[in-house]
Amino acid sequence: MQVAVIKYNAGNVQSVLYALERLGVEAVLTDDLEVISKADRVIFPGQGEASTAMRYLKEKQLDQLIPNLKQPFFGVCLGQQLLCEHSEENDNACLGVFPVKVKKFIPENISDFKVPHVGWNNLTELKTPLLKGLTDESFVYYVHSFYCELSDYTIAKTNYILDFAGLMHKDNFYAMQAHPEKSGLVGERILKNFLSL
Structure with missing residues (x-):
């Protein structure tokens, strides 16, 4: 199986490659349109800032390629947010795969909730085969200041200040706000499920 991890100068990519390696998958880190198009699975991870990431995607024409891919596709953290239509982070238009808005956490009481949301939640x-074998007691690891609104595409919720889309699914596109590569056995199970879709 050929797995492409999209390179777009976002952080945290190496830990995703290590997580795949632990599962026996040797993925290729690339921004080559042809390599990504021919891959059996595509993973779109990252930490960073939305407008900078979108600028790189546009420079490499990845903004045109990604929404038209047909193989199983998995956006993680910033990768989930960039699959949405708009982010409040620097008022940024994104890829538009999910007709969902990305908003900034605004705590009602700063003493109760800190932003960014960091830690286990x-x-x-839970819905869809991506989450097979998991339960509502499954914890994953988050690091984010922005969140995807709930929608018909939400396949798992998480609550921090409010309910938000922990995971989303539309056609061949799956997306997760938390970091599977930092989420122990739960994250490993999600990656395995994705690879076997």
């Missing part, structure tokens, strides 16, 4: 209302 559980998933609830």
